[in-house]
Amino acid sequence: MSPSELAVQEARSTPNQPRVVNDFSIQVATVNGSGSQTANLVLLRSLLLMGIPVSGKNMFPSNIAGLPTWYTIRASKRGYIGRKKEVDFLVAMNPETAKEDVLTLDAGCAVVYDEPLKLNALRRDLTCYAVPFDKLVAPVCPDAKLRRLVRNMIYDGVLARLLGIEMPLMEQALQKQLGRKAKAVALNLAALEAGWDYAEKHLAKQDPYFIERMNETAGKILIDGNAAAAIGCMMAGVTVVAWYPITPSSSLCESLIGYMKKYRVDKTTGKATFAIVQAEDEIASLGMVIGASWAGARSMTATSGPGMSLMSEFAGLAYYAETPAVIFNVQRVGPSTGLPTRTAQGDVIKAALLSHGDTRHILLIPASVDECYTMAMDAFDLAERFQTPVFVLMDLDLGMNTWTSDPFAYPTRPIDRGKRLTAEKLKALGEWGRYKDVDGDGIPYRTIPGDGLPAYFTRGSGHNAKGQYSERPDDYVDNVDRLARKFETARAHVPAPIVERAAKAKIGIIAYGTSHYAAGESRDQLREEAGVETSYYRLRAYPFTADLPAFIDAHERVYVVEQNRDAQMLELMKMELAPEQVAKLRSVLHYSGLPIDARSISDDLLSQEGFEVAKPTTGRISAGSAGGE
């Protein structure tokens, strides 16, 4: 041990620090393409196996290999799974960012770092553990070419020892992660053990962070939202899928391909009960979906912001010609190419009003992987019921990060294929018109090619109730007013909000999608730190359901929490709320590309409520690199 290291160690040895058990965040800073994802997921799963509520968030660059990437794992005995703003335990593996990563930590944090980086020289108020990764990996991985990939598993072993994660569970997590790849399992197990052994022999535990067994995760699954949505699509009976690769939505369709090949191939004939096409672009993807839906198939696509922009014209066609379509938008940061690998809720207005002319679309907004699964099924039912595009607004945080969940329930509800004309119905009606509002709900009856019922000519140009070309002013007005009526009908059919009313709360909070977790944690902070009680309204769909005005009426001020700059959901609310309700609305906005966190919400809200709020500590982990392309 060098003299300087000794000095540092003496300086930060502050005994009697209270133990922090199952309530801290670990940030791992690595280089992408270095196999760190395996090490991170093994760490995440080992905590799950320890029975602790846990969440993992990947902050990665738009790059294949060689750029900085950060992975945050949060253990929370209270079950908070939103991002924690503060980093408590850093694993610094990336020479490029190590200095900044360490300098932005709060005092008292712990750091495991690659020995040659000499990070201990930078700060005296941290607990630093140096690990010679290269020296450790060489004996366990004789093949020099593989060392880069195995090296990261060593920090899992080090953390297991330092934090108290049980090694057999770590090994179990590793087996699960690498499956049947025996050689990879053996190499990584050796690396894991090398890390443990090193920590046991050379590192004296001096930080306050501990993992202890809980019993909060029995039976839980680990899954990302994109895969969850894919399972939902398969269970919804999707038959035609058209897509174009785009981060962060690609893995939705790729997962779907995997599941469909396994579970949707006819066992006797070996033929597929589905068609999945990688289209030439997002325009063609939606065109194929519209054509397939028009011909009666359950059809979907998945995309992100740039794809949404391209789909604009077709979205208007589907709205006006009234063909079903299911579109998953896994939102990323815009505008333009924006931050392709960072999260946002920035396409809310765009999705709600996508296309020219007067258009309105149904939006479903899942907050959890379970809702990705159930709302995928809802989306197909609603698209066919209302003969219109339905957008499922996810985001990168939900779609690409790994979440814990109860296992998904098998669907019990039959699927809704909507208002299809039948021979009997035709007889009862006497005369059929494709766009005639027979039932007063704005929803007409449709036929599909090949069903033997009357054909019609579908068009995006002006048409009357019979589907004939028309430029008559009364035909146009009748038709678009019926479409508005149809949209009104949808209010009662979209997923209702989840509302928690606090008895004496003067303040209401509205959040949606992944903002939910930070909002929930923030409500606890507001109550515990400032004595502020809040009611909560988790919005799950657009059009807004009928109870939204009443929630606003019942509170003096209502904060709408969103992950975009322009308060997009609040703006949509303004379009239909009364002026006195609009006057009560406030915004809490978060749009840095990182998932929203509770601290940011609490500080912003309290400051707007007139509380003195401590200036946010400078720095934190930057989680992003500048420069380079």
Next chain:
Amino acid sequence: MATPAKVNRIGLEPQVYKGGKTTLCAGCGHNAISERIIEAFYEMGVDPQRVVKLSGIGCSSKSPAYFLGGSHGFNAVHGRMPSVGTGALLANKHLLAIGISGDGDTGAIGIGQFVHLMRRNLPIIYIIEDNGCYGLTKGQFSPTADLGSKLKTGVVNDLPPIDTCALAIELGATFVARSFSGDKKQLLALLKAAIAHRGTVMLDVISPCVTFNDHEGSTKSYAYVKDHDDPLEEVSFIPFFEDINVDYLPGSAQEVAMHDGSKLMLKKLEEDYDPTDRIGALRRLHEAARRGEFATGLIYIEPDRDDFLTLLNVVDEPLATLPLERVRPGKEALEEIMEGLR
């Protein structure tokens, strides 16, 4: 006693194959094409219930309203008909799809979707009603306008044309033909063969625009096209359901066997032209273009290549109407997935 109505082989009268009254200009080549489509589908005895008509935007794309009134139609958005047609066929592989596009709809805004449609060899009859100009927006040049061709206003086109047939052959279409709206016999034979073909049919039909592109100096006027029509062969089509023998002198005709048992008889006008020779076909197109002529007839055919729907290996029934029990995996499947995620 009334004379029995004329019917086709599935017992339907010609009237059934007609559509709404055309709103295109009197004398528009597109109307002649619609008439040939009506005849071809009637004579082939195609059930209109099985047919879907698709189009993009433009004069050409209005025309599906003017034929096969008993079939479903979809007038989509500009240049994007191929994707809508692809979707419809994915949903129901038993449909017979005919797509009507124009030279602007295909060659300009729709070139991307056109390219990928050809690549996939999707079983669709794709017709370009090609007049070298944008009619509905009053006569601007389209990408198939020839170099040096003149607008009514005197503006001369200084860009080379896109040859949609050469492009289609290059990209993988398996039935590529060019015709002229004024050549009833050739167009009808090609349309019938198109119905019999399994794969992408790309049929470029020169169809003069009487209002904006029928003047002296235009290379897509009736007069110019008549003078420069350069037929490769005399095309006759013998459907599988007709027992006809045509005798040709040995070596004077080429017979092409179609997927459904029909036959295309090609009476040779040029000794060495072989429409199954891809490179020869491309060379011949370039030669005609260099001479300022339109090579018409069957330019290229590859009757046996797997079409896109075959490659996807989907079940025999339409995907659109599979019952729930065939498209929702059982409880044990979901349990297996969940177990894998624990």
